């Protein structure tokens with residue numbers, strides 16, 4: 482019997498058809514790995530556990546079944562030893578009998594829905610009754626338009642004093658005042674999206690587990706960012722060291738699998754043209770994956786980014802008039818909502834704080 486559990490939200494009694502709690506179509510559970518085919522293995526395991534349980538039962542009988550001797554000392558010794566051994570033997574027996582039951586009747590299940598609005602869930606049943614379940618649910622947006630950011634991270638870095646003082650002070654932000662490198666990552670991504678070099682989308686996720694959290698379905702989703710690289714950076718975009726480092730991280734990630742000679746499209750004997758290879762959509766990559774590849778092998782990527790930005794600022798022609806432009810763009814960026822309840826700055830900060838910590842390499 483398949484689990485009565487909704488894979489999309491973890492509702493225990495989803496009802497017939499669509500889930501009564503979240504409205505998802507009925508979950509199709511498939512037997513997980515190790516089901517059915519390994520009956521012999523299960524039976525062997527159960528037998529071994531059964532023998533151990535039997536040994537525990539023998540120990541209990543040995544102490545409680547009959548007196549070892551007729552003398553008072555022997556009986557006192559028996560009672561004292563029984564008090565030490567019997568409770569453990571009984572507890573062990575209970576656990577072993579339960580393990581036998583589980584190994585004979587436990588089944589693992591999994592369910593998945595692919596696509597932009599999907600989930601992956603696993604569950605276990607014992608004799609048809611759900612004993613545990615967990616799942617990850619996601620919904621992905623289409624490519625979205627961030628607010629336009631014409632200034633690159635170096636230009637913002639040049640005015641960071643005013644940005645911090647006038648814009649960021651007193652604002653509720655994840656982890657207090659954001660580190661310089663984290664802010665520059667926010668700006669660099671927004672700038673390259675504005676320029677059309679990358680596209681950005683959100684993926685909101687949440688987890689459920691059953692039965693530890695029986696009413697987990699909440700409107701709180703965790704938003705994460707996904708990037709799609711549309712073209713290589715042009716020469717003036719490469720002047721921004723943060724964008725350049727992110728681009729290099731992208732390249733480390735997106736190295737296409739090597740095409741071997743056999744797989745290469747060839748001309749067939751009756752063909753006049755090479756076989757056409759269907760154009761594939763460029764992959765969407767999680768910002769967290771890009772950040773993991775940022776300056777690999779460096780103990781402190783943040784310090785390195787900051788140093789490179791300050792060297793780039795030194796080369797920048799001074800233009801005080803830009804400060805107001807920078808502030809205007811940054812205000813829009815700081816307030817931009819990528820999903821209900823998730824603003825862009827905090828989403829990027831959460832990901833940078835997780836991945837740009839001091840690495841121990």
Ligand SMILES: [Zn+2]
Nearest residue numbers: 487490500503
């Ligand atoms: Zn549901």
